Amino acid sequence: MIIIIREAIRGMIHNKMMVFVTIAVISFSLIILGGFSIFTINGLRFINLAESKIKIEAFLADGLSTAEVDSLSKRIGNIEGVINISYISKDEAYKSFKDRLGKDKDMLEALSVNPLPASLEIDLDPAYKTLENLDKISLKVALFSGIEDVSYGKRWIAKVDKIIKVLLLADLIFGIILLVSSILLVTMTVRLNVESRRDHIDIMRLVGATDSFIRIPFIFEGLIASFISSVISASVIYGVLFLLTSRFKDMRGDMNVIAVSIFILGILIGIIGSKIAVDKYLKERV
Amino acid sequence: MIEFSHVYKYFKKDWAALEDISFKIQKGDFVFLTGVSGSGKSTLLKLIYMEEKPTKGEVFVDNLSSATIRKNDIPFLRRKIGVIFQDFKLLEDRNVYENIAFGLEVTGGSRRLVREKTLEILQKLRLGHRRNAFPYQLSGGEKQRVAIGRALVREPFILLADEPTGNIDPETSKDILKLMKDINAEGTAVLMATHDIDLVKGSGKRVLNLEHGKLMGDL
Ligand SMILES: Nc1ncnc2c1ncn2[C@@H]1O[C@H](COP(=O)(O)OP(=O)(O)O)[C@@H](O)[C@H]1O
Ligand SMILES: [Mg+2]
Numbered sequence: 001m002i003i004i005i006r007e008a009i010r011g012m013i014h015n016k017m018m019v020f021v022t023i024a025v026i027s028f029s030l031i032i033l034g035g036f037s038i039f040t041i042n043g044l045r046f047i048n049l050a051e052s053k054i055k056i057e058a059f060l061a062d063g064l065s066t067a068e069v070d071s072l073s074k075r076i077g078n079i080e081g082v083i084n085i086s087y088i089s090k091d092e093a094y095k096s097f098k099d100r101l102g103k104d105k106d107m108l109e110a111l112s113v114n115p116l117p118a119s120l121e122i123d124l125d126p127a128y129k130t131l132e133n134l135d136k137i138s139l140k141v142a143l144f145s146g147i148e149d150v151s152y153g154k155r156w157i158a159k160v161d162k163i164i165k166v167l168l169l170a171d172l173i174f175g176i177i178l179l180v181s182s183i184l185l186v187t188m189t190v191r192l193n194v195e196s197r198r199d200h201i202d203i204m205r206l207v208g209a210t211d212s213f214i215r216i217p218f219i220f221e222g223l224i225a226s227f228i229s230s231v232i233s234a235s236v237i238y239g240v241l242f243l244l245t246s247r248f249k250d251m252r253g254d255m256n257v258i259a260v261s262i263f264i265l266g267i268l269i270g271i272i273g274s275k276i277a278v279d280k281y282l283k284e285r286v
Numbered sequence: 287m288i289e290f291s292h293v294y295k296y297f298k299k300d301w302a303a304l305e306d307i308s309f310k311i312q313k314g315d316f317v318f319l320t321g322v323s324g325s326g327k328s329t330l331l332k333l334i335y336m337e338e339k340p341t342k343g344e345v346f347v348d349n350l351s352s353a354t355i356r357k358n359d360i361p362f363l364r365r366k367i368g369v370i371f372q373d374f375k376l377l378e379d380r381n382v383y384e385n386i387a388f389g390l391e392v393t394g395g396s397r398r399l400v401r402e403k404t405l406e407i408l409q410k411l412r413l414g415h416r417r418n419a420f421p422y423q424l425s426g427g428e429k430q431r432v433a434i435g436r437a438l439v440r441e442p443f444i445l446l447a448d449e450p451t452g453n454i455d456p457e458t459s460k461d462i463l464k465l466m467k468d469i470n471a472e473g474t475a476v477l478m479a480t481h482d483i484d485l486v487k488g489s490g491k492r493v494l495n496l497e498h499g500k501l502m503g504d505l
Contacts, residue, residue: 002397003391003392003394010379014379199375199377200377202375203375203377203388204392205361205364206335206364206369206375207364207365207388207389207392207393207436207437207440208361208362208363208364208365208392208393208440209361209392209393210358210361211358211361213392213393213394214392285337
């Protein structure tokens with residue numbers, strides 16, 4: 001064991017340049033991967049945020065009694081997927097509309113009567129916020145007597161739905177490409193390292209070292225290099241996240257999770273890359 | 287202990303690097319392997335330490351057969367064979383002591399054993415005073431002695447030498463040959479490939495002579 005560690009450290013000292021390149025390559029890959037996952041996580045959060053705002057609005061006929069509204073709410077509440085219903089009275093609707101108008105509120109005040117209907121805001125379980133379910137539930141709601149009209153911004157949702165699907169697919173593909181190319185890049189770098197020490201390996205073989213003995217120092221080196229790279233890139237990502245989250249409140253990163261994942265991923269990439277590279281060399285010759 | 291039985295080696299179709307080679311080497315033998323460059327000497331040696339396998343026929347080394355040996359067993363076979371080359375194949379970033387110790391370390395000897403054996407070899411090869419020198423500081427003859435040291439430190443039953451004097455002046459070559467004979471006198475078999483007829487002449491040793499991959503004489 002002592003010999004193996006010593007061999008690995010000797011190897012690294014002997015190949016300072018190669019070690020430096022390996023560390024730079026792994027760090028670079030990891031930082032890109034980390035940045036990408038922050039982007040993805042925040043994108044998903046944004047989508048969630050947008051989805052949580054999706055609600056069905058059911059406009060009520062004028063002149064319903066409180067009892068009638070209550071019974072309507074109860075019956076709508078029994079529909080599968082509905083998790084919450086809140087009543088917006090005519091006055092509340094008027095007030096919030098006026099607030100939204102801001103400067104143009106004179107226009108509304110010019111009217112002597114309140115033209116806005118009372119409504120029920122129907123909140124759905126997130127799993128039911130698909131175009132299909134929204135359609136189905138709205139249709140059911142619209143059939144109750146006392147409901148004048150139902151709306152949920154169908155066209156807008158259809159569009160967003162499509163964009164999200166495309167973005168998620170692109171994100172997934174890009175993520176896989178990034179991961180695979182990081183492993184390839186590391187493998188290639190380690191492979192160069194192995195090539196630059198082929199004499200060394202050949203001599204080890206000549207004196208009867210087993211393949212596993214030859215392999216271990218290289219994998220150990222890969223481990224050390226990827227450990228250093230992981231520390232570097234996790235720190236960079238942690239730092240960037242820290243800056244971003246303190247500046248933009250809405251931006252979140254689950255900083256520890258990302259930093260730890262990057263760290264673990266980096267070490268895995270280092271070990272897998274080294275093993276692939278050495279094994280390939282060992283297999284080519286006897 | 288080493289036997290070639292109708293061995294053929296083809297690197298290309300219909301062109302044999304070695305053709306129908308059969309011979310035996312017994313424990314403690316000293317044998318020269320001669321032939322011009324390209325006649326197949328290195329290939330024959332590689333078949334013994336199993337860097338190459340015969341295309342046809344069978345090579346037996348110390349009860350192991352080229353036909354049945356598994357890849358995982360080859361390192362263990364090599365621990366019983368010492369090999370040296372024209373270009374020495376030393377580790378340039380290690381000193382004399384470390385180069386010799388390397389032969390034992392990579393096969394997992396204990397620290398004490400490695401130390402004792404290495405010092406013993408250094409003394410035997412009269413390299414004790416050069417133990418901290420690096421290969422670039424050594425003469426050709428010294429480098430070859432280090433390579434021999436690395437090969438012997440595991441106490442192999444045979445020493446294979448592939449033109450060990452190829453990069454060394456004639457005077458020093460005689461020293462190296464003398465060293466090989468001393469090693470042989472202590473019981474290690476030696477198979478030495480060379481195209482230097484002057485070294486072979488009058489040595490009174492057995493000579494396997496290769497011509498175009500065929501064994502033309504076993505004198
Ligand atoms: N790995 C190889 N691939 C193809 N041809 C080879 C290989 N090794 C040796 N040869 C050929 O086999 C012949 C014998 O080579 P070698 O055994 O090195 O001869 P020597 O050591 O006597 O000079 C040469 O013609 C050489 O080109
Ligand atoms: Mg040769």
